[in-house]
Every structure is written in structure tokens, then in C-alpha cells.
Amino acid sequence: MDFALTQKASEICRQAEDFVNSHLVDLEKAVLAEGWEAIQPRLAEVREKARQTGLFTPHMSKGHGGGGLTLLEQAHLSEVLGQNLLGHVAFNFAAPDVGNMELLHAFGSPEQQERFLKPLAAGKIRSTFLMTEPEHAGSNPVWMSTKAELQGDEWVLNGHKWFATAADGADFCVIMAITDPEEENRYARASMFVFPTDVEGLKLVRNVSVMGHEGSGWMSHGELTLENVRVPKDSLLGPRRGGFKLAQTRLGPGRIHHATRWVGVCKRALRMMCERSAQRELSPGKPLAQQQTIQEWIAESRAEIEAARLMVLQAAWKIEQHGEFREDVSLIKFFVAGVLQRVLDRAIQVHGALGMTDDTPLAFWYSHERGSRIYDGPDEVHKYVVARSVLGEYGVKVKR
Numbered sequence: 046m047d048f049a050l051t052q053k054a055s056e057i058c059r060q061a062e063d064f065v066n067s068h069l070v071d072l073e074k075a076v077l078a079e080g081w082e083a084i085q086p087r088l089a090e091v092r093e094k095a096r097q098t099g100l101f102t103p104h105m106s107k108g109h110g111g112g113g114l115t116l117l118e119q120a121h122l123s124e125v126l127g128q129n130l131l132g133h134v135a136f137n138f139a140a141p142d143v144g145n146m147e148l149l150h151a152f153g154s155p156e157q158q159e160r161f162l163k164p165l166a167a168g169k170i171r172s173t174f175l176m177t178e179p180e181h182a183g184s185n186p187v188w189m190s191t192k193a194e195l196q197g198d199e200w201v202l203n204g205h206k207w208f209a210t211a212a213d214g215a216d217f218c219v220i221m222a223i224t225d226p227e228e229e230n231r232y233a234r235a236s237m238f239v240f241p242t243d244v245e246g247l248k249l250v251r252n253v254s255v256m257g258h259e260g261s262g263w264m265s266h267g268e269l270t271l272e273n274v275r276v277p278k279d280s281l282l283g284p285r286r287g288g289f290k291l292a293q294t295r296l297g298p299g300r301i302h303h304a305t306r307w308v309g310v311c312k313r314a315l316r317m318m319c320e321r322s323a324q325r326e327l328s329p330g331k332p333l334a335q336q337q338t339i340q341e342w343i344a345e346s347r348a349e350i351e352a353a354r355l356m357v358l359q360a361a362w363k364i365e366q367h368g369e370f371r372e373d374v375s376l377i378k379f380f381v382a383g384v385l386q387r388v389l390d391r392a393i394q395v396h397g398a399l400g401m402t403d404d405t406p407l408a409f410w411y412s413h414e415r416g417s418r419i420y421d422g423p424d425e426v427h428k429y430v431v432a433r434s435v436l437g438e439y440g441v442k443v444k445r
């Protein structure tokens with residue numbers, strides 16, 4: 046195994062660090078103090094500057110207007126960008142756009158790529174991904190009610206979705222719907238579609254209030270209804286009955302992107318924990334860092350972050366080398382999400398009341414990233430995947 050930093054990757058990291066320090070430090074303070082809407086003009090300027098680094102949209106090939114980085118290079122970059130709240134958004138490297146770009150790249154027709162992928166990769170439009178439904182357990186993605194019926198030259202969609210990240214203001218959606226309910230193989234009942242969000246019958250009912258915040262734009266999770274939404278036949282993305290397969294393809298690398306970002310968040314939180322405990326005095330001349338409990342948190346965090354980081358890099362390397370990912374991706378999904386929660390919790394504790402404020406990004410990450418143990422599959426589902434694989438070696442057939 047070799048997933049060490051190549052010369053190119055270290056140059057990418059250095060460039061990204063310089064960028065974050067020069068352009069994103071103040072903007073992060075601004076978003077926490079003034080809110081998401083208020084910083085949009087400044088964010089647009091910063092994204093324009095990020096475009097000029099050659100690292101904008103790093104995961105797409107140069108032919109598709111991206112930075113053309115390998116998955117391992119993306120992992121190193123993501124770790125740096127993850128240390129700032131706006132790093133991934135600034136580089137057009139944030140969910141759900143990243144996953145939608147990867148889907149369109151792998152399965153989109155030339156027309157779909159021209160119409161949706163090209164402007165998305167250029168950072169000119171935004172997208173959303175509609176799979177989860179309030180009425181059904183999202184952990185079992187083959188079970189859903191949204192239906193698409195082929196009537197002549199059009200698909201007609203009816204259904205109800207929620208938790209569609211960034212649906213508010215998105216220009217197009219990628220959506221999963223049942224097209225073949227009678228199909229015996231339940232993994233072949235759904236298909237995926239891509240179409241603009243301004244089609245008649247598609248309604249954003251609300252931005253779901255999450256942990257006290259409705260959010261807006263990128264920082265929102267929409268509930269949507271589809272009532273007799275009519276879209277052309279060629280809105281099908283990939284093959285009919287291929288929805289589940291496409292979803293798996295989307296979520297594999299997507300979980301690597303999340304996990305590498307979480308490692309970045311953890312590194313920043315640990316740095317903040319160390320700085321604060323070195324500076325904050327319990328009494329004159331007695332910094333918090335002298336307390337053994339704090340030292341233990343720092344040591345545990347350091348060990349967990351290092352383990353998480355190597356695990357993620359190893360998974361990225363394996364995908365690059367062998368294209369396999371199911372078990373490794375499940376491993377990192379629940380393990381790194383757990384490390385993230387623990388490190389953020391310790392960092393907030395070390396900061397005391399300050400940790401609860403929006404004067405630092407810790408509270409934002411703490412509430413926002415509670416979802417990391419749920420989105421893209423809850424911990425329990427990923428543990429099941431790992432246990433099934435491990436126990437399979439002992440002749441045990443673990444049932445879902």
C-alpha cells in the first residue's frame with residue numbers, strides 16, 4: 046500500500062492552505078456572524094478566485110472543466126478544505142453537487158452532460174438530490190412511493206421527498222422514482238431522472254427546520270412534492286431499472302468525500318482545543334492544558350484522527366487501485382463520523398461557554414454534523430455491512 050503524499054499532492058495542499066488563509070478565514074467569521082444569505086456576494090468573488098487556482102471542481106476531469114485530481118489527491122485536498130467551514134463550497138466540491146456531477150459524468154447522455162454537468166462543473170448552477178421520503182425508512186432505499194409512469198413520450202412523476210440538501214434555489218434535481226413496481230427483483234424497481242426544478246408540479250413545500258435552523262440555499266434541506274410532473278422521455282438518467290445501482294455508485298465515492306472533509310474538521314477542532322487550553326488560565330500561570338483530563342482528550346483525539354485519516358486514505362487508495370469499496374466505505378462511514386462527534390464534543394467542552402457560541406465554527410459543526418451518523422446511511426446499516434462481510438468468512442449469513 047502506498048498512499049503517501051506525492052509531490053503533486055503536497056503542492057496542492059500547500060496551495061489550498063494558502064488560499065484558505067488568504068480568502069476564507071474572514072469569510073468564515075462573516076458567515077457565522079451575518080448568516081448565509083449575507084455573504085453570497087463575497088462568496089461568489091471567492092469562488093471566482095478559487096477557479097483561477099486550477100483546483101476548482103477538483104474531482105472532475107480537465108475535459109469536463111475540473112481540476113482532474115485522482116481520488117487520493119482529492120482526499121488530501123478535502124482534508125485541507127474541510128478545516129474551514131466554506132472550503133468545499135468555495136472550490137465547487139460540496140455535496141450534493143459533487144455526487145450529482147459524478148453521476149452525470151458516469152451515466153449522463155451527451156445532451157444531459159451538456160445541459161446539466163457542464164454548467165454545474167463550471168459552478169454556474171446548483172443541484173439537489175431527491176431520494177429520501179418522509180413516509181418510508183430511508184435506510185432501506187429500495188422502499189419508496191414516488192412513482193414515474195411512462196405516458197407516450199413523457200414520464201409523469203408523483204411523490205413526496207424530503208431532506209433534499211440545497212433544494213432551495215437548485216436549478217435541477219436528480220431524483221429516484223419507482224418505474225417498475227412489478228419487477229421481481231426489488232433492486233430493479235426504481236430508476237433515476239434528471240430535470241430542471243422549475244417544471245410544473247414540483248413544489249418546494251418548506252426548508253425543513255433542522256436543529257433550530259431552516260437555513261437557505263446550500264445550507265438547507267428541502268421537503269418537496271411532485272404532482273403530475275411531466276418531463277420528456279429522455280429525462281431518464283442511466284438505464285431504466287438502474288436507479289439503485291446508480292445510487293450505490295453515487296454514494297461510494299461520496300462517502301469518501303464526506304469522510305475526508307470530516308478529518309479536516311477534526312484537525313481544526315483539535316488545533317483549536319490545543320490553542321485554547323494553552324491560552325486559557327484557570328488561575329494566574331496555570332493553563333487549562335496542565336489538567337490531565339484535557340491532556341487525555343487531546344491525546345485521544347490525536348490518536349483517533351490519525352487512525353481515521355489513514356483509514357480514509359487507505360479506502361481511497363483501494364478504490365483507485367481495485368475499484369472495490371463496499372466494506373471499506375462502510376467502515377470509514379461510521380468510524381470517522383464517530384471520531385468527528387467525539388472530537389467536536391471535546392473541543393466544545395474545552396472552550397466552555399465560548400464553545401457554544403457562534404464566535405467559533407465549533408457549534409455550527411457540532412449541530413450540522415450530527416447528521417453525519419445518519420445521512421448517506423445510518424451507522425447501524427454500515428455496521429451491518431461490515432459485520433455481514435466479516436461473519437461471512439465464518440459461514441454466518443447475516444440477514445438484514
Ligand SMILES: Cc1cc2nc3c(=O)[nH]c(=O)nc-3n(C[C@H](O)[C@H](O)[C@H](O)COP(=O)(O)OP(=O)(O)OC[C@H]3O[C@@H](n4cnc5c(N)ncnc54)[C@H](O)[C@@H]3O)c2cc1C
Nearest residue numbers: 174175176177182183184208209210416420421422423425
Ligand atoms: C443532514 C442530512 C442531509 C441529508 N441529505 C439528503 C439528500 O440530499 N437527499 C436525500 O435523498 N436524503 C438526504 N438525507 C436523508 C438521509 O439519507 C436519510 O436520513 C437516511 O438514509 C436515513 O433514513 P431515515 O432518516 O428515513 O431513517 P430511518 O430509515 O427511519 O432509520 C431511523 C434509524 O433507525 C436505525 N436503523 C435503520 N436501519 C437499521 C438497521 N438495519 N439496523 C439497526 N438500526 C437501524 C438507525 O439508527 C436510523 O438512524 C439527509 C439526511 C440528513 C440528516
